[in-house]
Amino acid sequence: MFLPPPRLTLEQRSQMLQKFWAAEPVVSPITGRSLRTFYVDRAFNPQVVMVGQGREHYRFDQRPRQIVYSQGHLKTMIRSAKERANPVCPQDFQPLVSKRTPAVRFPVEWDWHFVCPKCLSFGSWQYTDKADEAAKKPAAPKKEAPAFHDETIPLPKRMEMAKDGDLFLKLYAAMAQTDCTACGYDCEGYAKALSTGAEKNFTLCVPGKQETESLLKQLLTGAGLVK
Ligand code: SF4
Ligand SMILES: [Zn+2]
Numbered sequence: 001m002f003l004p005p006p007r008l009t010l011e012q013r014s015q016m017l018q019k020f021w022a023a024e025p026v027v028s029p030i031t032g033r034s035l036r037t038f039y040v041d042r043a044f045n046p047q048v049v050m051v052g053q054g055r056e057h058y059r060f061d062q063r064p065r066q067i068v069y070s071q072g073h074l075k076t077m078i079r080s081a082k083e084r085a086n087p088v089c090p091q092d093f094q095p096l097v098s099k100r101t102p103a104v105r106f107p108v109e110w111d112w113h114f115v116c117p118k119c120l121s122f123g124s125w126q127y128t129d130k131a132d133e134a135a136k137k138p139a140a141p142k143k144e145a146p147a148f149h150d151e152t153i154p155l156p157k158r159m160e161m162a163k164d165g166d167l168f169l170k171l172y173a174a175m176a177q178t179d180c181t182a183c184g185y186d187c188e189g190y191a192k193a194l195s196t197g198a199e200k201n202f203t204l205c206v207p208g209k210q211e212t213e214s215l216l217k218q219l220l221t222g223a224g225l226v227k
Helices: 010-021 071-082 131-136 155-161 167-174 187-196 209-222
Strands: 036-040 047-051 057-061 097-102 110-115 122-125
Touching: 010 047, 010 057, 010 110, 071 097, 071 110, 071 122, 155 167, 155 209, 167 187, 167 209
Parallel strands: none
Antiparallel strands: 036 047, 047 057, 097 110, 110 122
16 A cells, blocks of 8 residues: 655654653554654664654654753743744754644633754643742742853853853853753753763763863863863
8 A cells, every 4th residue: 555655743743752752652643553663873863763554654853852841941932932032942943833822711821832843842831820929939949050051141251251160160151051951961960960070971962062062072181081
């Protein structure tokens, strides 16, 4: 039987990938049958591949890998969207596809959904009137992030701000500051892990690109943690 390569919506693709990363079975939106799924792990262009029957098969570029946006990211995205600026994906800076629907119980407010067309990361925000209250109540005494923890400050300026700090602080300043978790930590956590030697791989900051990577290497070499 000939099955034309189906065209799926961004939403469908994002959901299929979410199932894959959650280690749940993925069913074909076309045939309703399970797909065989696997991850092609390679430095250049890693992909998730899903194979169905006949010619049905899908490939998802996964550099960077799909994430679910945090509440903090969503707040920033909604702010941009409201200011008619294009919200972008914190991992690869692709303009996001945003959808807003009227909030169910609050007709003047909106619920939001964002999907990245490149890495298929996504996140949803439901408006509640509790949001501001919750924000006012500090959940845990979280220490203030350093002033350089702001992705809009260029790298040289951030390094200047951290110049009197220790290795950890300098590594922290070298990160892209989006807390996107693509490295498997937040920015602070990744810097800490590198500074203690617990993490050896300094190439994990996806949004920092070559700029961050070179600087991390330089700092770690200077400290004798990388040869
Ligand atoms: S250090 Fe990690 S969390 Fe921070 S921007 Fe880079 S990849 Fe994202
Ligand atoms: Zn993305």
